[in-house]
Amino acid sequence: MSDARTSYLRGIRDALPFTVVIVPFAMMFGLLATEAGLHLYEIMAFSVAVFAGASQFAALQLLQDHAPVLVILATALAVNLRMLMYSVALAPHLGAAPLRTRAAMAYLLVDQTFALSTAEFERRPALTMAEKTGYFFGAITPILPLWMAATVTGAVMGRAIPQDYALDFAMPITFLAMIAPLLQSRAHLVAAAVSVALTLMLGFLPYGTGLLIAAATGMAVGAILEALQEKAKA
Amino acid sequence: MIDRTQFWLVVVLLAIGTYAIRFSFLGMLGNHPLPRWLVRSLRYTAVSVMPALVAPAVLWPAATGGHTDPARLSAAGATILVGMFTRSMMRAIFAGVVVLFTVQSLLG
Numbered sequence: 001m002s003d004a005r006t007s008y009l010r011g012i013r014d015a016l017p018f019t020v021v022i023v024p025f026a027m028m029f030g031l032l033a034t035e036a037g038l039h040l041y042e043i044m045a046f047s048v049a050v051f052a053g054a055s056q057f058a059a060l061q062l063l064q065d066h067a068p069v070l071v072i073l074a075t076a077l078a079v080n081l082r083m084l085m086y087s088v089a090l091a092p093h094l095g096a097a098p099l100r101t102r103a104a105m106a107y108l109l110v111d112q113t114f115a116l117s118t119a120e121f122e123r124r125p126a127l128t129m130a131e132k133t134g135y136f137f138g139a140i141t142p143i144l145p146l147w148m149a150a151t152v153t154g155a156v157m158g159r160a161i162p163q164d165y166a167l168d169f170a171m172p173i174t175f176l177a178m179i180a181p182l183l184q185s186r187a188h189l190v191a192a193a194v195s196v197a198l199t200l201m202l203g204f205l206p207y208g209t210g211l212l213i214a215a216a217t218g219m220a221v222g223a224i225l226e227a228l229q230e231k232a233k234a
Numbered sequence: 235m236i237d238r239t240q241f242w243l244v245v246v247l248l249a250i251g252t253y254a255i256r257f258s259f260l261g262m263l264g265n266h267p268l269p270r271w272l273v274r275s276l277r278y279t280a281v282s283v284m285p286a287l288v289a290p291a292v293l294w295p296a297a298t299g300g301h302t303d304p305a306r307l308s309a310a311g312a313t314i315l316v317g318m319f320t321r322s323m324m325r326a327i328f329a330g331v332v333v334l335f336t337v338q339s340l341l342g
Contacts (some may be wrong), residue, residue, distance in 0.1 A: 021323060037235050049249035054280070059244055063236045072244050077251045078283050085276045087259040087263055088268050094260060106257035154286040169306050169334060172288035173313050177326035179284045180317020193280040200287040200293070211286055218282030223274035 007127065011116065011138020016120035017141055018112045023150045025053055028174055030154025031161070032057070036064050040155050047151050051107065051144075054178060061171055062208065071208045080213060086114035093121050093132050101133060108140040112123040187229065191222030304341060309334035 026047075033043040050056055055076040062072040085108050094105060116139040121132060183189050195218025202210025268276075292310040294300045312333040317326030 024327070026323065038241070042241065046245050048251055049245050052252050052273045054284065055248065058283070059248060061287060062330040063241060063244060065236070066240075069240055069243050069247070072240075073247055073251065075283065075287070076244075076248050077255070078279055080252045080255055081279045082276055083252070084258060084268075085273065087256055087261075088273075089260040094235060099261070102261050103257065106260055109260065129290065154253040168291070168295060169309065172291050172306075172310060173327055173330035173334070175284045175288045176292075176310055176313040177317050177323045177330065179281050180314045180326050181321040181323060182281050183314075183318050184321075188278065188281050192285050195282040195286040196289045199289050203290060211283075213280075214286050215282040218286070219275045219278040222278030222282065223271060226274050226277070227271075 003032055003128065004130040007131040007134035008138040008141075011120075011135040013138075014116050014120070015112060015142050019146050022112075022143055022146050022155075025174075026147045026150035027157065028170060029053060029056055029060075030151040030156075031158040032154075032171055033060055034062055034125030034155045034158030035161075040152065043151060044148070045156050047148060052080050052083070052110065052146075053147075057171060057174065065208070067208045073214070075208065075215075076159045078212070082192050083109060083114075086111075089118055090114065090136075093117070094129075094136065096129055097133055105133075105136060108137070108144065110140070110143070112143055113139045185226075187222045187225035188223055191218040194218045194221045305334055305337035308337050 029045055029047070033046070034040075038046070044081060050059075058079050059072050059076040062075060067075075087106070090105075090109070097105070113136055117132070117136050120135050121127060127135070139184065174213065183192060195214045198214035198217055199211050202213055204210070205213070268291050288310075292306060293302055295306050297303075298306075309330045311328045313330030316329035317323065320326070
């Protein structure tokens with residue numbers, strides 16, 4: 001068995017625990033998208049084309065609110081901006097791979113592949129290019145098909161669930177559950193609090209622009225607090 | 235009802251934009267470090283965007299005609315607290331759903 005193949009299999013094995021989160025998350029998306037009146041083929045086109053769960057939820061919410069396309073895009077892309085960081089972090093490890101391979105990796109660059117790969121490449125700095133590539137593709141192997149299959153399952157379930165089940169609140173609960181585990185530092189807490197408070201205060205602004213101002217301010221406040229804390233430590 | 239023209243426009247443009255973000259450094263820009271202030275700000279995107287997106291629906295749900303609803307409000311609180319302390323998304327969702335239905339049935 002080649003080393004790249006060993007790495008590939010290790011990637012699969014390491015990604016398995018994540019499937020516990022992926023399945024309900026994708027099902028929730030399929031379910032809510034169905035509740036929002038989307039057809040199965042539309043939901044699947046959405047998931048295959050974008051393949052970035054959190055931003056899909058955000059876009060779905062704003063589509064239902066009839067926000068303008070530009071605001072929807074700005075908000076959903078802001079949710080995905082964190083992937084810029086992932087792309088930067090993986091470039092030194094995988095940048096030497098052929099362009100076609102990197103083009104495929106870019107599509108498959110999600111929270112899980114980023115987190116697993118950077119941890120693995122740090123743990124085993126001696127890995128060759130082929131081994132690193134193998135690991136990356138291994139890590140996405142259980143995730144991609146499960147994400148798509150669970151989305152279909154959720155969409156089909158959505159048709160069976162009666163409308164009056166307080167499902168309007170599934171989206172807020174999912175969003176809050178997504179970010180609550182991240183609220184571990186004071187800077188994260190303050191960034192979230194500032195953004196929420198500003199959004200509520202700027203609710204009178206048209207087309208959800210208040211949200212964009214609030215989110216940008218929250219990010220800036222978080223970054224400034226972090227810089228100050230680092231300075232205080234130094 | 236979601237407008238279909240708007241929907242497809244969002245799907246196509248969001249797909250292109252998201253792919254461009256993912257491809258950026260890995261695909262073209264190579265091994266260039268980002269400015270530190272940018273790396274710092276990017277760490278706070280999720281916590282700034284996601285809660286703000288749902289804050290109005292938590293405080294003034296459309297399902298109750300915009301009146302603050304104790305069930306939804308306490309469900310949101312439970313989700314955040316359990317998520318913060320267990321660091322588990324699934325436990326947070328579970329807590330939120332249990333509190334939502336419990337308070338709803340208690341207030342009948």
